[in-house]
Amino acid sequence: MTNAILHQRRPGLIGLDWGTTHLRAYRYGDAGTVLESRALSYGIRQLPSGGFTQAFEEATASWPEAPVIACGMVGSRNGWCETPYIDTPADVSRLAHALTLLSLPDGRTLHLVSGLRDPERPDVMRGEETQILGVLAQHTDVPWSGTLLLPGTHSKWVRITESVVTGFATMMTGELYGLLSRHSILGGAPADAAHDDAAFQQGVRAARDSGAAGALSILFSARALMLDGALTSDAVPSYLSGLLIGDELRAAIAAGWADAALPVQMVGSMALCQRYADAAGVFGLRLRQAPENITAQGLWRVAAAAGLIDHASTRVPTP
Amino acid sequence: MTNAILHQRRPGLIGLDWGTTHLRAYRYGDAGTVLESRALSYGIRQLPSGGFTQAFEEATASWPEAPVIACGMVGSRNGWCETPYIDTPADVSRLAHALTLLSLPDGRTLHLVSGLRDPERPDVMRGEETQILGVLAQHTDVPWSGTLLLPGTHSKWVRITESVVTGFATMMTGELYGLLSRHSILGGAPADAAHDDAAFQQGVRAARDSGAAGALSILFSARALMLDGALTSDAVPSYLSGLLIGDELRAAIAAGWADAALPVQMVGSMALCQRYADAAGVFGLRLRQAPENITAQGLWRVAAAAGLIDHASTRVPTP
Helix, strand or coil: CCHHHHEEEEECCCEEECCCCCCEEEEEEECCCCCEEEEEECCCCCCCCCCHHHHHHHCHHHHHHEEEEEEEEHHHCCCCCCCCCCCCEEEEHHHHHHEEEEECCCCCCEEEEEECCCCECCECCCHHHHHHHHHHHHHCCCCCEEEECCCCCCEEEEEEECCEEEEEEEEEEEHHHHHHHHHHCCCCCCCCCCCCCCHHHHHHHHHHCHHHHHHHHCCCCHHHHHCCCCCCCCHHHHHHHHHHHHHHHHHHHCCCCCCCCCCCEEEEEEEEEEHHHHHHHCCCCCHHHHHCCCHHHHHCCCCCCCCCCCCCHCCCCCC | CCHHHHCCCCEEEEEECCCCCCCCEEEEEECCCEEEEEECCCCCCCCCCCHHHHHHHHHHHCCCCCCCEECCCHHHCCCCCCCEECCCCCCCCHCCCCCCEECCCCCCCECCCCCCCEECCCCEEEHHHHHHHHHHHHHCCCCCEEEEEEECCCCCEEEEEEEEEEEEEEEEHHHHHHHHHHHHHCCCCCCCCCCCHHHHHHHHHHHHHHHHHHHHHCCCHHHHHHHHHCHHHHHHHHHHHHHHHHHHHHHHHHCCCCCCCCCCEECHHHHHHHHHHHHHHCCCCCCCECCCCHHHHHHHHHHHHHHCCCCCCHHHCCC
16 A cells, blocks of 8 residues: 555545434544534435435535445435445455445545345344444454344344354344334324333243243233233333343344343443343343444444545654 | 023024124024125224114114124124123133123114133133134034134134133234234235245245244344345245244244144134145144134024023923
């Protein structure tokens, strides 16, 4: 890598975390510190009239020019430009060498991070791979092995072996919860019903006790308990949440994705991670939350591994 | 029971199978033969402007007066008149002695069959209890023991011990299939996509192979396989159907509701029963379909056990 090439690079970096319902933009200083961040509601399903271009321009307006890297559903079939899925095992280096480049009319280039595919199951992820790299960025001193959990609409259980993503599995827990509480016979509670911790714990224990049959075999208990008067209709959503999160943990143990001997690192919103941690106690599992805002660090890490960042100030060889 | 009381009874019977989306009316001859049946779209959620009364009058218009018995959601909280749930163990005699009587303005009386409740799980059913009695009506010579399966929106697995319902469990398989194929990320196939038997069988095997983790742990494979090109979007609904029906059978075996040694009697529509029977082969389970139109026989049987039917012609004691 010659000095000349290094000097062609512009300083800093712009990172985009662009999902189905959100767009977060980060402006970095040279050392990877986020100097400014912006959150817009321009998810890829809710773009402004000017489409991707307008959303991008608004998100980065007035920021100094810098290389741009993006991850998430923006690289999906319905995104700005489809990127391939990279098969596991995969690490930061493989993802950095698989960036898809999109040239914009104004001359700028968007570097899109690929999603990951586990060919064994099969399973896919898009966006979460960058969160994972953000977690691994905190363990650069020695190769890290363990299990990561990214709870959410589509929860991901990720196996990491010496800082390489070696496999993962998706549970549609959040989406199922939304479907059942909005559209099924188990719905009907007021939308503003407060979380009921006793009902949540009751659901978690019921899922655990369902054993190998699993929580689908007791899902209807949410209705029977309400008809019995044993559960108020306000408490049904919390019970259902406990039943589904509990079943995710039950399945994770049964499938060997998690075991009580090893702590699981969890990445997600504080509220949701707290809910999972509460449920984990019933199973003797230990879930520890990683810092939030991890995607920004993952984007920086891929960009650095791809050589997108101008390290000229520190890396110019002495003559 | 005196001759005088027997002669107060009117001959014949009218039976109503009144659910959420359907109303079926049966006019019986003295021996329990259905002389005429009518099907109306007046389910309890889609009544005509004149409500329950008008629906009832239309369903029975021009029929000779006779005792009237009804089962199904008409006896639910949102029905014409709420009837209690009777706890298992329960047989035809207990249900016959727990009829709820609703007196109509025209002087007629509606006899409503109660639902059943399994206090152990807890679980409830309403309408299916009468189908079960219809099946048992075919085994009146000796007490019958075995497992019944009533597949559907809310599938019921029913344990019968010497012609007594001793317990049951609900799986929301049909409702889950509808939610996932209409509203989830796994949806999107054309509504008229033909059934794909290979994809269905693939789903059934995937559910079986999910073991104790269960099919929720591989639900997302429906999307990953489609993105892979291994499953066309037209075939996703069949794969999903196989996955969910397969998981119902997997859970039934894990929970001990069914085992390969004993055949399961199945009650439901021909098409759905065929689908379950296809899936059962993968598990070594034997599912045998009972005759259709079993509810009419169940209504007759409860009415007979309740003494609603005029058996005067055959039962008048000789002097």
